[in-house]
Amino acid sequence: MKTDLRNTTFIIPLRIDTGDRLRNVILTTTYLLHHFDTNVIIKEVDSEHRFEEYALPIIKRLVDVSNLRHVFEEETRTDDSFHRTKVLNDMVMEASTEIVVNYDTDIILPLDSYTQAVEMLRGNSDVVYPYRFGNHGERKVNLEFSIETQEDMDNFENDEFVSRFIGSGYNCTCFDDRFFYYPSNQGLGWAEYGMVQFFNRQVYIDGYLENEGFIAYAPEDVERHHRWKVLGYNIGRVDNHAYHLEHQRTQNSWYHNPHMQNNNQLWEYLKNLTKEQLIEYYENQQYVKERIK
Numbered sequence: 001m002k003t004d005l006r007n008t009t010f011i012i013p014l015r016i017d018t019g020d021r022l023r024n025v026i027l028t029t030t031y032l033l034h035h036f037d038t039n040v041i042i043k044e045v046d047s048e049h050r051f052e053e054y055a056l057p058i059i060k061r062l063v064d065v066s067n068l069r070h071v072f073e074e075e076t077r078t079d080d081s082f083h084r085t086k087v088l089n090d091m092v093m094e095a096s097t098e099i100v101v102n103y104d105t106d107i108i109l110p111l112d113s114y115t116q117a118v119e120m121l122r123g124n125s126d127v128v129y130p131y132r133f134g135n136h137g138e139r140k141v142n143l144e145f146s147i148e149t150q151e152d153m154d155n156f157e158n159d160e161f162v163s164r165f166i167g168s169g170y171n172c173t174c175f176d177d178r179f180f181y182y183p184s185n186q187g188l189g190w191a192e193y194g195m196v197q198f199f200n201r202q203v204y205i206d207g208y209l210e211n212e213g214f215i216a217y218a219p220e221d222v223e224r225h226h227r228w229k230v231l232g233y234n235i236g237r238v239d240n241h242a243y244h245l246e247h248q249r250t251q252n253s254w255y256h257n258p259h260m261q262n263n264n265q266l267w268e269y270l271k272n273l274t275k276e277q278l279i280e281y282y283e284n285q286q287y288v289k290e291r292i293k
Contacts, residue, residue: 004036007118009038009101012041013105014042016055021106025055025105026058026156028107028108034170042070043070051072082215085212089291098200108242112240116238127235128198128235129193129196131241211224
């Protein structure tokens with residue numbers, strides 16, 4: 001029986017730029033829809049309808065997609081950068097449930113972490129990070145994966161990586177470090193503020209959503225956490241790990257992001273503002289004026 005999370009919408013920003021990214025969004029989406037009676041919105045911004053052509057037929061073969069909504073928007077940026085913060089804000093405003101989950105395409109959590117995060121939001125938390133602080137382990141996943149033909153789509157479940165997961169009944173305890181890395185409980189590091197966050201939707205909106213001044217990836221996750229601390233929100237954290245399905249790094253990752261210098265400059269500016277200055281800054285942002293009437 002599926003767990004009731006009908007009051008929750010998982011929002012997944014999507015740019016299928018590699019074969020392993022395509023594989024990962026199929027696995028994360030089927031995992032959510034297999035285990036939970038919930039809502040999923042995937043917004044794809046690209047030059048081609050890759051999700052509809054390659055991913056959706058496979059997902060339909062594996063799970064019921066009644067609560068899955070796919071939105072496609074053609075990319076208009078001339079530099080082909082993925083404006084992830086804007087895409088997330090679009091989906092927050094489209095969602096109508098009490099809880100929204102900012103969910104990366106490559107993340108899977110132990111089942112208890114989802115329900116625990118929701119319960120914490122029903123308590124006194126405004127946002128919940130459903131994993132502990134920690135460092136990441138060594139990356140060992142094979143990145144050579146592609147779905148380009150009908151034959152590839154027909155044979156999706158025969159891939160070792162995929163068959164192991166599906167064959168276990170979508171049980172993440174079948175994972176090991178050959179394929180995944182995840183936060184440990186030793187020290188601080190990479191996995192502090194990214195990957196996935198559970199929000200009270202109205203508090204998310206009142207806290208000025210995602211800062212659309214950040215393009216592609218990093219350090220928007222750090223800025224958001226800092227902002228919410230300054231604004232006085234209650235931030236919870238589930239004491240558990242997260243599984244990250246590895247993928248190649250393209251121009252939109254923080255490794256290669258051409259906007260990284262501007263992103264860092266914005267973060268350096270914002271982190272030094274007082275609470276009053278931060279509120280004034282956000283109240284004057286055009287995206288805030290347009291989205292929050």
